[in-house]
Each structure stands twice: as C-alpha cells, then as structure tokens.
Amino acid sequence: MNAQSLVPVIVFGPLVGATLAGLFGRRLGDTISQAITTGLLMLSCVLSWVVFSQWAWGGLEPFTLTLAPFIHVGDFISNWSIRLDALSAVMLIVVTTVSALVHLYSWGYMAEDPSKPRFFAYLSLFTFAMLALVTAADFMQLFFGWEGVGLASYLLIGFWFHKPSANAASIKAFVVNRVGDFGFALGIMTVFWQFHTIQFAPLFPQIAGMAGKGWLFAGHVWPAVDLACVLLFIGAMGKSAQFFLHTWLPDAMEGPTPVSALIHAATMVTAGVYMVCLLSPMFEYAPVAKQVVTLIGAVTALFAATVGLAQNDIKRVIAYSTCSQLGYMFFAAGVGAYQAAMFHLFTHAFFKALLFLGAGSVIHGMHHEQDMRKMGGLWKYLPVTYAVMTIGTLAITGFGIPGVELGFAGFYSKDTIIEAAYAAGHEHGGVAYFAFIVGLLAAGLTAFYSWRLAFMTFHGHAKWGHDEAHDAHGAHADAHAHDDHAHADHGHDDHAHGHKPHESPLVMLVPLIVLAIGAVFAGFVFVEKFVGDERAEFWKAAIFNAPANHVLEHAHHSPEWLMWAPLVVSMAGLAGAFYVYIVKEGMGARIAANKGILWTFFYNKWFFDELYEATIVRLTKFLGDVFWKVGDQKIIDGLGPDGVAAVSSAVGKQAGKLQTGFLYHYAFVMLLGVAGLLTFALVAWQA
Incomplete structure (x- = not known):
C-alpha cells in the first residue's frame, strides 16, 4: 500500500467520525456513534502501523503532500499539507494506538453515561487535532493543531459541565495554555520576521547562517535564533505542563479517566516535546535556549516527583508522574539527545496510558472511589488490573538488568536519558550536570510514589468497607476523592461503598492487556532504531545534530557505575515504599497526620496555586475591576452614552415642568x- 495515499486517511478518519457522532449522534444512537468513531480510529491505527513499518523496515523516504493552498500574502505562504518523516511516523502510531484503545476502553467505562455520542465525538476531534499537529509542514498548521488540541481538551476536561469543579478545571487548562500559546505565537512571528518563511523545508537550511547573529532592541543585542527558540519553548511549557505553567495538569483529572489517559499519556502533553525535537535544527544553534529547556525540564522532573509523594487521589499521583516524565523528555532534548527524548515519549505512551486506564479500572471496580486511603487488598478482587498495573509500575520505574540489557520499556529510554545528561555534563558542565543529578534523584522518587500507589491500592488491609481510611487531618482534604461520573447522577446510587470491588468488563481489560504488552516490549524492540546503532538510518533528516553534538555516542560509553545507578536508586525507592506501606502499614498515614514541613509543602504542590491566587489572579481581578467599574462604567459610560442620556433626561424633566x-x-x-x-x-x- 502506498503511504502517500494512506496518510490522509489516517489524519482525516477521526475528523469524519467526530463530525458524524457530533452532529448526528442523537439520530444515529449511542451504539452506532461509538462504532463509527471507534472503527475509524482502529482503521487509522492499523494504517499508521503499516506506514510506520514501511518507514522502519521498508526504506520509505520522507515526503510532503500539499492538499490545498491556505494563506498566500507576500512572503507569508502557508498550505494545507501533510508531512511524513521519522518524527511524524512515530507520532502517528503513538497517537492512534493510544486513542483507539481509549475509544474501545470507553465503551465499558462510559457505559452508563447519557452523552456517549458527544464524548466519543470529542475524543475523535482531539485525535484529529493531534494528528494535524504532528503532520504539519509549517508553523501555521502546527499552530492550528496546537490550538485544536487545546480546544478539544477544554471540551473533554469539562465534559461533565454540570459540575462547577469540572467547569473551573476546563477554564483553568484553557487559560494557562493561552499564556504559553502567546509566547508560541510570538515565536512564530519572530521566525517569520527573521527568515521570511514559516515552512519547515525552506526554513531549516537557513538556520546555520543565522547562528551568532542578533538584533538590537532596547539597547541590547538579542541572539536571533535563541530568542525564537525561547519564545517557542514557552508554548511547549504550557502545552506540556512544565514548571510555572503546570498548574492546569492535576485539575484536568476532573475529566473522565479515558480523557486523562488520552491527554496525559501520548497526545496533548507530548506536543511540546515533539515540537522541540522537530525544531532541532533551530535548537542546535540556540545554546541559551537549550540551557533553558534543560533547566526547566530538570526542575519539572524534580518538582512533580516530590508532589506525587504526598497525593492521595490515584489519578493525581499518575498525573504528577506524567509531569515528571515530561521533564525527563525535555532535559534530554535540552542536552541534545533528541532521539532519547522521542524514545522516552514513545515508551511512556504505553506505560502511562496503561497506568491511567488501570486506575480507571480500579475506580470502576471500587464503585467510583479514587482515594487510595479507602482502598487496599484489591489484588484478590481485580487480578487482571493488578497484574497489568504492576507491569506499568515496573516500566515507569525503569526496572531492568543493565549487564544483559534486559528490562521493561522505561528501562531503555529513561536510562538513556540519564546517561546522555551525564555525558553532556561531563563534556560541557553547567545545567546538564544538574539535570543528571535530578534525573537520578527523580528516578528514586518515581519508584517510591509508584510503588506507594501499588501498595496502597492493592496490598495491605482492605479499607474500602468502612471510613477508617480518612485520618483525622484529612477527612475532607481531597475534594476530588471520587471519580466525577460518580456524581454525574447516572444511576450509581445503588453502588454503596460496602459492596465488594469487582473486576472490569472485558472491553476495558483488552486495551489494558495490549498496553501491557507495549510496556514490556516497546523498549527492547525499538531501542536500536531509536537510540542505538540504527538511529542514523531510522531518523534520517528528521532530527538534526550539530557536528559538535556527540552526546548519544558518549552516552553509550558510560562508566559501569552509571549503568547501575538508576536501578540502585529505583530499588531504594521500592524498598522505602515497601517499608512504609507494607512492613509498617499505617506509617504513611501517621507521617501525613503530623503535617511536617516537607509533607505540607509537597501535599500543597509547593503552594503554586496559592501563590498564583495571591498574586496573578488577584492582580488580574483588581485590574479587571478598575477597568470595568472605573474605566468603563464611570469614565466611558459616565461621560459618554450614560452621561449624555442623564443630561438629556434631566433637561427633559425640567422642561416638562413648564x-x-x-x-x-x-x-x-x-x-x-x-x-x-x-x-x-x-x-x-x-x-
């Protein structure tokens, strides 16, 4: 099959499904709407794997299909095009595979929801926007897909719009992303101003000629390529929930669990990582921007890992885990190991989607309970869910044996990132060494909070038959302790907490099993093509490394101790979690009850929400009130139409007395x- 004829079907298939289910869902009915959207996603998924196999093993060359002209104004030229190279081929299988499995999983998870056509239409719309993003041939289409996934995420997070918390979370995600997107738009404008094109093909060859050049503004010479890359990275910070612009991510858990898996596993939050790797020809000549990417990524990895230690909502723990893993991807790209960043994006999609959908299976089996303090002992009742989530936990913690190079998916990608950071730090010093240290520390923290989730949920004494799980300090600490569709009035009143947990239906378990297979084998099968000896042939011209960039080569010659260091810190995290939550069961609750400084700091997410509320939100509200009540009502309206009307009325009343x-x-x-x-x-x- 010709890849050039398959790719348009892959991209536009989900759009057709979204249109049919969204516009005609009520007439078609629930089952037909679900079948159309899921069937078209399955078709896109199969065709994506066909195209990827042609790329990886069939010698397929990069190509660009021009579908239609879009904007032609002077030098500003943008066409609706589809670009296929190694990056887009990888993203096609990541996006369509996870989305297809989420669609199938949602047949069981959303079975009692009365708005299934709308939900499946939103899922397919989201997938189409992401596919448009990853196949973009210029910045305009990239921006279209970028904003499309932002819109779709707003709709999905606020799917249960009758809930105030869901509405607030969707608006928060939308607004915070607009902050990043403002920087992204400025970056696109800067690129066009400097190079007179927004199309990738003619743009990238010009970058080397601009290296070291700048422009004078406000008495300072700004490095041209660095400026553009920093502005573009601000957009990535918002979309990928990096430090400072991360606050929307945990609140996005207000959406249904399949939404969490789709947004946080393989699609929206990875768009920023994909964009940085796509623009490697620019970032390679922007040393300041690369340091910014490395620093922000490392700080995010550490921040999110610490916050994940203290959360009790099962979905929020996994959400902060996503944030932390994205930090790994960014600092990998920041040190120049773009291939390692994409490799971790690829493996992460499998085990993170597995963990999110596994958490959904737990929530479903627990009658919509999300608080891990009300779980325990579930391995007997949810054996399949327990098995696959254990696989996901082993994958995210990077369990493997360095000597024989055998392990789960995360072992290959995360260890490569840590080794690349060490190599870059050893060669150049600076923030790369900081990223290496943080990467090791975050690996230990990741193991601790991941096994903490597993032990609190599946092991220990069962706490789901009563309310003892809520200790004195936190009976109402987690306002979102129940999955939102438990409150959606969908007929769940018969599900009392006293009922025994139960395993999920087969339609929910099949996607979990498929993802578990990916979490086991994705790293082993593709390590050579992504970061090994075959990487040059696989990536071809999709990722650019400057002649001085030898990070991955040096990473493959790391000292012996470095190869074992990630495993050692991960085992230390496992041992710590086992001691606190199994050997000394209840110790974690006592630590939380003491409300120590560190626990309070981590539990309250470094107080970022409170800080933003006290500064940005209040200042914005104050300025809004000033401009509205004083500027608009008193000055503009008071002296303008309201003032003239008042004078006319007064004159008329006085004249009327005659x-x-x-x-x-x-x-x-x-x-x-x-x-x-x-x-x-x-x-x-x-x-």
Whole structure:
C-alpha cells in the first residue's frame, strides 16, 4: 500500500467520525456513534502501523503532500499539507494506538453515561487535532493543531459541565495554555520576521547562517535564533505542563479517566516535546535556549516527583508522574539527545496510558472511589488490573538488568536519558550536570510514589468497607476523592461503598492487556532504531545534530557505575515504599497526620496555586475591576452614552415642568418672551 495515499486517511478518519457522532449522534444512537468513531480510529491505527513499518523496515523516504493552498500574502505562504518523516511516523502510531484503545476502553467505562455520542465525538476531534499537529509542514498548521488540541481538551476536561469543579478545571487548562500559546505565537512571528518563511523545508537550511547573529532592541543585542527558540519553548511549557505553567495538569483529572489517559499519556502533553525535537535544527544553534529547556525540564522532573509523594487521589499521583516524565523528555532534548527524548515519549505512551486506564479500572471496580486511603487488598478482587498495573509500575520505574540489557520499556529510554545528561555534563558542565543529578534523584522518587500507589491500592488491609481510611487531618482534604461520573447522577446510587470491588468488563481489560504488552516490549524492540546503532538510518533528516553534538555516542560509553545507578536508586525507592506501606502499614498515614514541613509543602504542590491566587489572579481581578467599574462604567459610560442620556433626561424633566396645562401659565410665559424680545431690540438699537 502506498503511504502517500494512506496518510490522509489516517489524519482525516477521526475528523469524519467526530463530525458524524457530533452532529448526528442523537439520530444515529449511542451504539452506532461509538462504532463509527471507534472503527475509524482502529482503521487509522492499523494504517499508521503499516506506514510506520514501511518507514522502519521498508526504506520509505520522507515526503510532503500539499492538499490545498491556505494563506498566500507576500512572503507569508502557508498550505494545507501533510508531512511524513521519522518524527511524524512515530507520532502517528503513538497517537492512534493510544486513542483507539481509549475509544474501545470507553465503551465499558462510559457505559452508563447519557452523552456517549458527544464524548466519543470529542475524543475523535482531539485525535484529529493531534494528528494535524504532528503532520504539519509549517508553523501555521502546527499552530492550528496546537490550538485544536487545546480546544478539544477544554471540551473533554469539562465534559461533565454540570459540575462547577469540572467547569473551573476546563477554564483553568484553557487559560494557562493561552499564556504559553502567546509566547508560541510570538515565536512564530519572530521566525517569520527573521527568515521570511514559516515552512519547515525552506526554513531549516537557513538556520546555520543565522547562528551568532542578533538584533538590537532596547539597547541590547538579542541572539536571533535563541530568542525564537525561547519564545517557542514557552508554548511547549504550557502545552506540556512544565514548571510555572503546570498548574492546569492535576485539575484536568476532573475529566473522565479515558480523557486523562488520552491527554496525559501520548497526545496533548507530548506536543511540546515533539515540537522541540522537530525544531532541532533551530535548537542546535540556540545554546541559551537549550540551557533553558534543560533547566526547566530538570526542575519539572524534580518538582512533580516530590508532589506525587504526598497525593492521595490515584489519578493525581499518575498525573504528577506524567509531569515528571515530561521533564525527563525535555532535559534530554535540552542536552541534545533528541532521539532519547522521542524514545522516552514513545515508551511512556504505553506505560502511562496503561497506568491511567488501570486506575480507571480500579475506580470502576471500587464503585467510583479514587482515594487510595479507602482502598487496599484489591489484588484478590481485580487480578487482571493488578497484574497489568504492576507491569506499568515496573516500566515507569525503569526496572531492568543493565549487564544483559534486559528490562521493561522505561528501562531503555529513561536510562538513556540519564546517561546522555551525564555525558553532556561531563563534556560541557553547567545545567546538564544538574539535570543528571535530578534525573537520578527523580528516578528514586518515581519508584517510591509508584510503588506507594501499588501498595496502597492493592496490598495491605482492605479499607474500602468502612471510613477508617480518612485520618483525622484529612477527612475532607481531597475534594476530588471520587471519580466525577460518580456524581454525574447516572444511576450509581445503588453502588454503596460496602459492596465488594469487582473486576472490569472485558472491553476495558483488552486495551489494558495490549498496553501491557507495549510496556514490556516497546523498549527492547525499538531501542536500536531509536537510540542505538540504527538511529542514523531510522531518523534520517528528521532530527538534526550539530557536528559538535556527540552526546548519544558518549552516552553509550558510560562508566559501569552509571549503568547501575538508576536501578540502585529505583530499588531504594521500592524498598522505602515497601517499608512504609507494607512492613509498617499505617506509617504513611501517621507521617501525613503530623503535617511536617516537607509533607505540607509537597501535599500543597509547593503552594503554586496559592501563590498564583495571591498574586496573578488577584492582580488580574483588581485590574479587571478598575477597568470595568472605573474605566468603563464611570469614565466611558459616565461621560459618554450614560452621561449624555442623564443630561438629556434631566433637561427633559425640567422642561416638562413648564407643561402645566393652565392657560394663564402659557400666557405668562408668552408675555415674558415678548418682554425679552423687546429688551433685546432696545439694547441692540442703542448699541
């Protein structure tokens, strides 16, 4: 099959499904709407793997299909095009595979929801926007897909719009992403201003010629390529929930669990990583921007890992895990190991989607309970879910044996990132060494909070039959302790907490099993093509490494101790979690009850929400009130239409007093008028 004829079907298939289910869902009915959207996603998924196999093993060359002209104004030229290279081929299988499995999983998870056509239409719309993003041939289409996934995420996070918390979370995600997108738009403008094109093909060859050049602004010479890359990276910070612009991510858990898997596993949050790797020809000549990417990525990895230690909502723990893993991807790209960043994006999609959908299976089996303090001992009741989530935990913690190079998916990709950071730090020093240290520390923290989730959920004493799980300090600490569709009034009143947990239906378990297979084998099968000896042939021209960039080569010659270091810190995290939550069961609750400084700091997410509320939100509200109440109401309206109307009304009321209806009043007024005219005539005649 010809890849050039398959790719348009892959991209536009989900759009057709979204249109049919969204516009005609009520007429088609739930089952047909679900079948159409899921079937088209399955078709896109199969065709994506066909195209990927042609790329990886069939010698397929990069190509660009121009579908239609879009904007042609002077030098500004943008066409609707589809670009296929190694990056887009990888992203096609990542996006369509996870989305297809999420669609199938949602048949069981959303079975009792009355708005299934709308939900499946949103899922397919989201997938189409992401596919448009990853196949973009210029910045305009990239921006279209970028904003499309932002819109679709707003719709999905606020799917249960009757809930105030869901509405607030969707608006928060939308607004925070607009902050990043403002920087992204400025970056695109800067690129066009400097290079007079927004199309990738003619743009990338020009970058080397601009290296070291700048432009004078406000008395300072700004490095041209660095400026563009930093502005573009601000967009990535918002979309990929990096430090400072991360606050929307945990609140996005207000959406249904399949939404969490789709947004946080393989699609929206990885768009920023994909964009940085796509623009490697620019970032390779932007040393300042690369340091910024490395620093922000490392800080994010550490921040999110610490916050994940203290969360009790099963979905929020995994959400912060996503944030932390994205930090790994970014600092990998920042040190120049773009291939390692994409490799971790690829493997992460499998085990993170597995963990999110596994958490959904737990929530479903627990009658929509999300608080891990109300779980325990579930391995007997949810054996398949327990098995696949254990696989996901082993994958995210990077379990493997370095000597024989055998392990789960995360072992290959995460270890490569840590080794690349060490190699870059050893060669150049600076923030790369910081990223290496943080990468090791975050690996230990990742193991601790991941096994903490597994032990609190599946092991220990069962706490789901009563309310003892809520300790004195936190009976109401987690406002979102229940999955939102438990409150959606969908007929769940018969599900009391006293009921025994139960395994999920087969339609939910099949996607989990498929993802578990990916979490086991994705790293082993593709390590050579992504970061090994075959990487040059696989990536071809899709990723650019400057002649001085030898990070991956040096990473493959790491010292012996470095190869074992990630495993050692991960095992330390496992041992710590086992001691606190199994050997000394209840110790974690006692630590939380003491409300120590560190626990309070981590539990409250470094107080970022409170800080933003006290500064940005209040200042914005104050300025809004000033401009509205003073500027708009009192000045503009007061002196303008309202003022004129008030004066006219007052004059009219005073003039109306003359209209008494008595004849002698009118005669008197006429007499006064005549006297006034005579007086004026006499004065004028004398003058």
